[in-house]
Amino acid sequence: MEVFEAIKTRRSIRSYKNIPVEKEKLLKVLEAARLAPSAVNFQPWTFIVVTDPVVKQKLKASYQSDWFTSAPVIIIACAHPNKAWKKFDGEEYWKVDVAIAMQNLILAAWEEGLGTCWIGAFKEDEAKRVLGIPSDVRIVAMTPLGYPAEEKGPVTNRKPLDEIVRYEHW
Amino acid sequence: MEVFEAIKTRRSIRSYKNIPVEKEKLLKVLEAARLAPSAVNFQPWTFIVVTDPVVKQKLKASYQSDWFTSAPVIIIACAHPNKAWKKFDGEEYWKVDVAIAMQNLILAAWEEGLGTCWIGAFKEDEAKRVLGIPSDVRIVAMTPLGYPAEEKGPVTNRKPLDEIVRYEHW
Numbered sequence: 166m167e168v169f170e171a172i173k174t175r176r177s178i179r180s181y182k183n184i185p186v187e188k189e190k191l192l193k194v195l196e197a198a199r200l201a202p203s204a205v206n207f208q209p210w211t212f213i214v215v216t217d218p219v220v221k222q223k224l225k226a227s228y229q230s231d232w233f234t235s236a237p238v239i240i241i242a243c244a245h246p247n248k249a250w251k252k253f254d255g256e257e258y259w260k261v262d263v264a265i266a267m268q269n270l271i272l273a274a275w276e277e278g279l280g281t282c283w284i285g286a287f288k289e290d291e292a293k294r295v296l297g298i299p300s301d302v303r304i305v306a307m308t309p310l311g312y313p314a315e316e317k318g319p320v321t322n323r324k325p326l327d328e329i330v331r332y333e334h335w
Numbered sequence: 336m337e338v339f340e341a342i343k344t345r346r347s348i349r350s351y352k353n354i355p356v357e358k359e360k361l362l363k364v365l366e367a368a369r370l371a372p373s374a375v376n377f378q379p380w381t382f383i384v385v386t387d388p389v390v391k392q393k394l395k396a397s398y399q400s401d402w403f404t405s406a407p408v409i410i411i412a413c414a415h416p417n418k419a420w421k422k423f424d425g426e427e428y429w430k431v432d433v434a435i436a437m438q439n440l441i442l443a444a445w446e447e448g449l450g451t452c453w454i455g456a457f458k459e460d461e462a463k464r465v466l467g468i469p470s471d472v473r474i475v476a477m478t479p480l481g482y483p484a485e486e487k488g489p490v491t492n493r494k495p496l497d498e499i500v501r502y503e504h505w
Contacts (some may be wrong), residue, residue: 168341168446172367172439195500197342200490201438204455208494213501220503250455258455261475264434265453268371269342272442276338283435285374285420285428297505305431320370324378330365331383333390335467 166276173319175272178280181236181311185216190277191238194310197273198242201266204250204258210266213241213296220295227292228284228307236280236309241296242267244303263305271308280313336446343489345442348450351406351481355386360447361408364480367443368412371436374420374428380436383411383466390465397462398454398477406450406479411466412437414473433475441478450483 191214198212215221221234233239242263249259271281284307292304361384368382385391391404403409412433419429441451454477462474 166338168336168338168442169363169367171338172370172443177372192496193339195496197339199493199496199499200342202347202453204453206492208499211499211501211505213503213505215503217503252456254459256455256459258430260428260430261434261455264431265438268435268438269442272338272439273342283372283374285426285431286422289424289426295504299505302505322376323369326362326365326369329369329378329381331381333383333385333387334465335381335383335469335472 168272171272171275175275176317176320177282178309178313178315179232179282180314181232181280181309182314183235183237184312185237186279186311190279191310193277194270194274194279198266198270201269203262203265207248207250207262209245209249209259210263211243211245211302213243215239215241223295224292226288226295228287233284233309236311238310240270240308240310241292241304242306243298244305245301246303247301259303260305267306267308274310278312279310281308281310283308338442341442341445345445346487346490347452348479348483348485349402349452350484351402351450351479352484353405354482355407356449356481360449361480363447364440364444364449368436368440371439373432373435377418377420377432379415379419379429380433381413381415381472383413385409385411393465394462396458396465398457403454403479406481408480410440410478410480411462411474412476413468414475415471416473417471429473430475437476437478444480448482449480451478451480453478
């Protein structure tokens with residue numbers, strides 16, 4: 166699938182078929198994340214792959230929607246702020262780094278016919294407790310991963326280009 | 336170009352040909368950013384497109400590399416933290432939102448034969464002054480955009496997958 170086509174057609178999927186994700190496809194989407202650029206190439210990220218139904222059920226403590234745990238795979242994108250680049254003014258870039266890698270993963274998944282959904286509204290402390298994530302590691306986002314059980318047309322609910330682009334100056 | 340191929344071959348470009356970017360290609364990469372998902376679909380972003388040599392020279396106050404301003408286009412990715420989603424625990428997501436849109440733009444550019452380079456180490460106050468960006472708007476990243484004047488092989492300097500992936504738990 167062409168890049169622009171993937172960007173144009175990719176939708177947030179909130180209903181998944183009850184079939185597993187092939188190992189080679191899972192490895193390919195993780196590889197897409199691995200290859201992402203990051204500030205000073207520090208790659209301050211860890212991806213946790215959850216497929217165990219028991220662990221998925223426990224993860225509901227952090228995000229309670231049924232469709233979330235009905236996906237065959239859940240991927241938790243973690244950042245290591247202490248190992249990430251910081252700007253001279255103190256600005257932190259770990260959220261940017263992990264978001265780049267996650268978007269790579271999400272677009273690569275769509276090319277493989279796999280749905281995802283960026284999730285931010287999780288209870289981080291609960292997810293960290295369930296997964297045994299160290300206190301100095303942060304969760305930036307989660308996504309379910311699996312074959313979509315819903316069909317959606319292209320994105321239509323975005324601001325027009327002239328509202329979000331300016332030329333030469335503000 | 337297929338998504339995974341773009342992710343695998345895309346490199347940071349720090350040398351650009353002295354030829355302009357066609358308007359339709361510029362609009363297509365901006366469209367790729369426009370279509371990006373964001374938390375609660377708030378789309379808290381503005382992209383500033385700089386092509387004027389005078390403005391580019393002024394932007395050197397924020398980032399002094401010659402290759403940066405030698406590109407025919409510079410895109411400044413801005414966030415509106417006050418218009419972005421915040422989690423119940425106060426965690427802010429505007430860096431994630433803008434990073435997703437910027438990575439869309441960057442991959443779409445590569446498909447069009449256009450190089451980019453994520454830049455984080457700019458002096459934000461200088462760039463905001465030059466471009467007249469309001470105080471409540473933040474710059475997340477910049478990138479030059481243009482035809483590459485250097486050839487690079489695929490990415491090789493990334494951690495192996497088994498260092499960045501864990502299964503079921505930390």
